[in-house]
Amino acid sequence: MNITATPFDLRLRHTFTISRGSRDIEPCILTEFEHEGIVGYGEAAPSARYGETTDTVIAFLRRVDLRRFNDPFDLDTILAYVGGLAPGNTAAKASVDLALHDWIGRRLGQPLWRLWGFDGTKRLQTSFTIGIDSLPLIEKKVREAEPYNILKVKVGVPNDEEIIRTIRKVTDKLIRVDANEGWSTKEAARDKILWLEEQGVEFVEQPLPAAMNRDMPWLRAQVHIPLIADESVMVLSDIPGLRDAFDGINIKLMKSTGLREGLRMVHAAQAMGMKVMLGCMIESSIAISAAAQLSPVADYADLDGNILTTNDPFSGVRVEEGALVLNYAPGLGVERR
Amino acid sequence: MNITATPFDLRLRHTFTISRGSRDIEPCILTEFEHEGIVGYGEAAPSARYGETTDTVIAFLRRVDLRRFNDPFDLDTILAYVGGLAPGNTAAKASVDLALHDWIGRRLGQPLWRLWGFDGTKRLQTSFTIGIDSLPLIEKKVREAEPYNILKVKVGVPNDEEIIRTIRKVTDKLIRVDANEGWSTKEAARDKILWLEEQGVEFVEQPLPAAMNRDMPWLRAQVHIPLIADESVMVLSDIPGLRDAFDGINIKLMKSTGLREGLRMVHAAQAMGMKVMLGCMIESSIAISAAAQLSPVADYADLDGNILTTNDPFSGVRVEEGALVLNYAPGLGVERR
Secondary structure (H helix, E strand, O other): OEEEEEEEEEEEEEEEEEOOEEEEEEEEEEEEEEEOOEEEEEEEOOOHHHOOOHHHHHHHHHHOOHHHOOOOOOHHHHHHHHHHOOOOOHHHHHHHHHHHHHHHHHHHOOEHHHHOOOOOOOOOEEEEEEOOOOHHHHHHHHHHOOOOOEEEEEOOOOOHHHHHHHHHHHOOOEEEEEOOOOOOOHHHHHHHHHHHHHOOEEEEEOOOOHHHHHHHHHHHHHOOOOEEEOOOOOOHHHOHHHOOOOOEEEEOHHHHOOHHHHHHHHHHHHHOOOEEEEOOOOOOHHHHHHHHOOHHHOOEEOOOOOOOEOOOOEEOOEEEOOEEEOOOOOEOOOEEO | OEEEEEEEEEEEEEEEEEOOEEEEEEEEEEEEEEEOOEEEEEEEOOOHHHOOOHHHHHHHHHHOOHHHOOOOOOHHHHHHHHHHOOOOOHHHHHHHHHHHHHHHHHHHOOEHHHHOOOOOOOOOEEEEEEOOOOHHHHHHHHHHOOOOOEEEEEOOOOOHHHHHHHHHHHOOOEEEEEOOOOOOOHHHHHHHHHHHHHOOEEEEEOOOOHHHHHHHHHHHHHOOOOEEEOOOOOOHHHOHHHOOOOOEEEEOHHHHOOHHHHHHHHHHHHHOOOEEEEOOOOOOHHHHHHHHOOHHHOOEEOOOOOOOEOOOOEEOOEEEOOEEEOOOOOEOOOEEO
8 A cells, every 4th residue: 555645736727816815826736545556546735824835745645654554445544543643734634535535436436425325416506716806807707707606705805895896796696705714803794794795695704713713603693694614614523612603614625634524524514503515725626526525415515626727637526507517437536637 | 126124023032121111022124125136134123112113114114115216325315215204213214224235335345334434343342231120130141141341231210229239249340321211300310320320330321211301411410420312312413402411322223214324423423522322222133233333433332132132033243252343244244044
């Protein structure tokens, strides 16, 4: 059992800006897990928000020695070992989890959604992300988003209202809003959200910094649309404490350490009556197709990270009429272009 | 796709008495799911406590028409249909869930524990149940339980203390206690439990009737050993409301409607920091082996329902040195004797 890591750069179609900063290139890492002649693919999309870079991912993966195991099916044992090598490093850990899941699916000749007992014919609409930009460029992007029925708009900057008004001038599509921790007081967040409600916004993601979780029940009582946790939720054990703070959680494989924890989080959120959203970083079709395996049991999807790039080295889940379309290929359902 | 149901009687080694009543024979129902030449086995062990009998199970299964589906892997769709046919009927529903899981494992040539990514070499100790009986017979049973390292003692009758003292005279084995809703006030339960703590009891199951869940946080604060929910918890959505009331939950497939909901319940309980116990009814090696598939991720097992019988028509999970030993046979790992 062996795993290799290869850095690669995803080029962005447009400079991508959120409340924390801008970028044109997204460095990612391809993992390949080989055993008994079968190769499983995984991917890490490291995020500075969580203290990861290409270097930290490569350094972490160098420490992962899978030769001590002999059965890739034993995910609990292998992932407990990987998880225990160091705290954090969630994207690096996810890249191992994804490669093992892909290998298992290929070994059994089954897509993961089928192994998990999901209805793979379900087609969940995915939103298309409109980053923070000059107003003319935002107009242009909204027109480019023509194939998508839902827009996810990044806000959390002083001219939030202007951004939303510009979009509403061009389209009456469903809008979801992501503040990325960009509002700094609960009162400011309340005022913004009450205004966004009037613009027909469906829900708001992460209005306040994760460190302000304690203010969220107050904020939630002041507004009428769902509030979804993103930066506030990483793994399973975070969920119970958020029950009064948020209406739902955004599960991203790069935060959750992968599919295994992600699936557990779906179950825990559903037990608590919380909505499940699937989110992503800027990442290739490997990680997007992995997250899409969970789409039959999710409420909302924002799985467009691969679509925002121009040189995705893999193909996998497709989008038709704005909806994710799972395929019947084994594992994550991906192949090299 | 076709499912058939065949009633059969399990004969009990000894008359089995708990706080609700006695019996010598346990009527069960074998289900056989056939598709593409592969047969998957399931079982219903109906319980009067939950309003089920052989007749209600057979009547329910007559209404289950699986010919409308073409993929047994699509558990979510099939089990949603089965679940929606009528409320309750949880053992009947479990018998379908088990047969489908067994079929999937056989189709893929893999035991379920392996498909779920569990460490199948883990050996969880199971308790052996000592029902309510005359004191001499209890002594005899405790001696018969020699291969087991943990005794689960049924109490909830006026002479609880006498039962425990009789057992403690014969053995210093670990004792767990199941009151089966048998104590009727929170003060009585407190007094009993404080006394049981002095006898070295590890935990107490279902001290009060399920209808008294609201008294449980008070009781929990008065005692020092874990309190485990049994009759108070059926399915996933029951768990969040029990977080302050109990330290853990007893998952029984005949309550949960089967393995799919059972696995979800494991994840939800773990997210909330609650212990997971696997329990059973009097049932054959089919349902016991099914529950044992979850044992690598459980904290406690009480999977002895098949051992209490003399005519188990199937073999499956074995017990060695008091611990459950999973096998590598596909699906539930069972075969006809």
